[in-house]
Amino acid sequence: MNKKVLITGGTGFIGKNIVNELLKRGYEVHSLVYPPFAPEQEHLFQYEMNLMDSKAVSDFLKENNFENLIHLAWYVGPKCHIHNLNMDWTIATLNLIKAFAENGGKCFVGAGTISEYEYKYGYLREDETPTDPQTLYGNSKNALFNIAKVYCKGNNIKFKWPRIFNLYGPNEKPQRLMPSVINSCLKGEDVKVSDCLKFQDYLHVEDTARGIVDVFESDIEGAVNICSGKPVQLREIVNKIAEYTNFKGNILWGAIPAAFGDEVVVGNNEKLKSIGWEPKYTLEEGLKQTINWWKEQIKGDI
Numbered sequence: 674m675n676k677k678v679l680i681t682g683g684t685g686f687i688g689k690n691i692v693n694e695l696l697k698r699g700y701e702v703h704s705l706v707y708p709p710f711a712p713e714q715e716h717l718f719q720y721e722m723n724l725m726d727s728k729a730v731s732d733f734l735k736e737n738n739f740e741n742l743i744h745l746a747w748y749v750g751p752k753c754h755i756h757n758l759n760m761d762w763t764i765a766t767l768n769l770i771k772a773f774a775e776n777g778g779k780c781f782v783g784a785g786t787i788s789e790y791e792y793k794y795g796y797l798r799e800d801e802t803p804t805d806p807q808t809l810y811g812n813s814k815n816a817l818f819n820i821a822k823v824y825c826k827g828n829n830i831k832f833k834w835p836r837i838f839n840l841y842g843p844n845e846k847p848q849r850l851m852p853s854v855i856n857s858c859l860k861g862e863d864v865k866v867s868d869c870l871k872f873q874d875y876l877h878v879e880d881t882a883r884g885i886v887d888v889f890e891s892d893i894e895g896a897v898n899i900c901s902g903k904p905v906q907l908r909e910i911v912n913k914i915a916e917y918t919n920f921k922g923n924i925l926w927g928a929i930p931a932a933f934g935d936e937v938v939v940g941n942n943e944k945l946k947s948i949g950w951e952p953k954y955t956l957e958e959g960l961k962q963t964i965n966w967w968k969e970q971i972k973g974d975i
Contacts, residue, residue, distance in 0.1 A: 675740045675741060675779075676699060676700050676701055677700070677701045677703065677739065677740070677741065678695055678700050678701070678702055678703065678739075678741045678742075678743060678889075679703045679704075679705070679737075679739040679741065679742045679743070680692065680695075680702060680703070680704050680705070680742075680743045680744075680745065681704075681705045681724060681742075681743070681744045681745055681746035681769070682744070682745030682746035682747065682784070683702070683704035683705075683706065683711065683719075683745070684704070684706055684709070684710070684711045685745060685746075685749070686840075686842075686844055686845055686846070686878060687745060687784075687837065687840070687878060687881060687882060687885075688745045688746075689711060689844070690842075690878050690879055690881070690882035691743065691745070691882045691885055691886060692704065692711070692714075692717065693882070694879075694882045694883055694886045695886060696714060696715075696716055696717060698886065698890075700716070701716050701718070702716060702717050702718070703718045703719075703720070703737070703739065704717065704718065704719045704720070705720055705722040705724065705730075705733075705746070706719045706720065706721060706722065707721070707722065707723060707724070707746075708721060720733065724746055724765045724769065725761060725765050727765065727768040727769075727772070730765075730768065730769055730772055731768070731772040731775075734772045734773060734775075734776040735772075735776055738776070738777050739773070739776075739777070739778065740777060740778060740779040740780060741778075741779065741780045741782075741889070742769075742773050742778060742780070742781050742782065743782040743885070743889060744766065744769060744770075744781070744782065744783050744784065745784045746762075747762050747784065748761075748762055753810060754788070754808040754809065754810040754811070755808060755809050755810070756809070756810075757809070759809045759810050759812075759813040760809070760813065762813065763813045763816060763817060766783070766817055766821075767817070767820065767821075770821055770824060770825070771824075773830075774824070774825070774828045774830055778828075778830055779829075779830060779831065780830065780831040780833070780889070781821065781825055781830050781831065781832055781833070782833045782834075782835065782885070782888065782889050783817065783818070783821060783832075783833070783834050783835075784814075784835065784837060784885075785814055785818055785834040785835055785836035785837065785896060786810070786811065786814050786836060786837055787836060787837065787838045787839065787874075787900075787938070787940065788806055788808060788810055788811035788814065789804045789806055789811050789814050789815040789818065789836060790802050790803075790804055790806070790836075791803045791804065791805045791806070792933070792935040792938050793935060795935070795936070795937040795938060795939065796937075796939055796940075796941060797898065797938070797939070797940045797941065798898075798940075798941040799836065799895070799896040799897060799898055799941075799944055800895070800896065804818075818834050818896065821834075822834070822895065831894055832894055832895065833888050833889060833893065833894055833895070833897070834895060834896045834897065835884065835885045835888050835896075835897050835898075835899045836896050836897065836898050836899060836900075836940075837881060837885075837899050838874045838875075838876060838898065838899060838900035838901075838940050839873050839874055839875045839876070839900075840875065840876050840877065840878050840881045841875055841876075841877065841878065841959065841960075841963060842877050842878035842879060842959065842962075842963050842966075843878070843962075843963060843966035843967075844878075844966075845878070845963075850866070850907065850910070851910065851914065851960070851963065852963075852967065854866065854910075854911050854914050854915075855914055855918065855963065855964055855967045856967060856971070858914055858915055858918040858920035858922075859918055859964075859967060859968060859971055860971070861920075861922055862922065863922060863923045863924075863925055864911065864915070864920070864922065864923065864924045864925060865925050865928035865929055866907075866911055866924065866925070866926060866927075866928060866929060867907070867926075867927060867928075867929050867930060867931040867932070868908075868926055868927045868931060869906070869907035869908035869910075869911055869926060870906065870907070870908060870936075871906070871907055871931065871933070871935070871936055871937070871938075872904040872905065872906050872907075872936065872937040872938070872939065873904065873905060873907060873938055873939070874900045874901050874902065874903065874904060874905075874938065874939040874940050875901060875905060875910070875956065876899065876900055876901045876952065877952070877953075877954040877959040877962075877963075879953065879954065880901075880952040880953055880954055880959075881899050883950065883953070884897075884899040884945055884950050885899060887945070887948055887949065887950045888945070888948065891948040893944065893947070893948055897944050897945055898940040898941060898942050898944060898945060899942075899945060900939070900940035900941075900942050900945075901940075901942065901952060901956075902939065902940060902941060902942040902943075903939070903956075904937055904939040905956060908926075910956075910960070911924060912924075913956070913957065913960055914960060914964065917960060917961055917964055918964060
């Protein structure tokens with residue numbers, strides 16, 4: 674395999690872990706970055722790029738030969754599931770794939786999402802569970818999956834679409850469930866959560882990154898669920914965090930509304946396991962590692 678990879682979104686929560694995994698496996702990684710840049714590393718080359726500037730992207734790909742592209746960049750700010758920027762990112766991604774194909778591209782890896790599925794089915798399996806998302810984000814990703822799959826086939830490009838499920842780990846946004854609970858527990862504050870009775874599928878970000886790189890290196894094509902395959906009740910996660918941080922304060926169940934209404938949303942990961950992937954972290958190990966990371970951040974802030 675050509676050991677040179679172009680990546681977008683390489684400074685994000687998932688992206689920085691994928692970059693580290695690629696470097697660990699001996700790849701030369703070229704990263705299109707909207708500043709700030711990542712810390713310098715050997716064999717990591719970073720270029721300032723606004724992916725919305727299709728001409729700049731096309732000119733860059735004409736000047737540089739890349740056979741492999743891992744595209745992670747997307748809008749993940751406030752109201753990301755309903756924000757109109759999803760339209761802009763859909764258009765930018767189509768332009769990126771087209772320019773990649775026209776300039777020697779051979780393998781495209783796109784960041785799919787659990788949000789493409791119809792959650793009401795509960796147990797989500799690639800190529801079987803219907804994709805009829807209810808958000809602009811989910812529809813944008815699903816539309817890209819359908820268009821890019823056919824376009825790549827027509828242009829002799831390997832098409833890989835890891836569908837990323839719920840994940841956690843160091844560097845996650847503080848307002849997300851696990852970091853918010855961890856920080857409240859470590860600071861001795863009341864923990865404000867929903868009723869947390871829903872069951873979800875959570876995977877450590879490092880295991881997610883390894884799964885995506887494993888898919889990239891494999892012969893597998895199409896949609897691949899990147900998930901644990903194990904349903905865990907959100908209340909169990911909160912209670913484990915409280916236990917591991919020796920929290921003695923109040924957990925205010927139902928203090929905030931639940932983010933979604935479906936009781937169980939879990940993925941089948943047989944396709945991912947068929948290429949030899951196995952998680953390195955149990956939920957317990959992953960939570961303890963993440964808690965220790967947040968302890969260091971809090972210590973550094975004092």
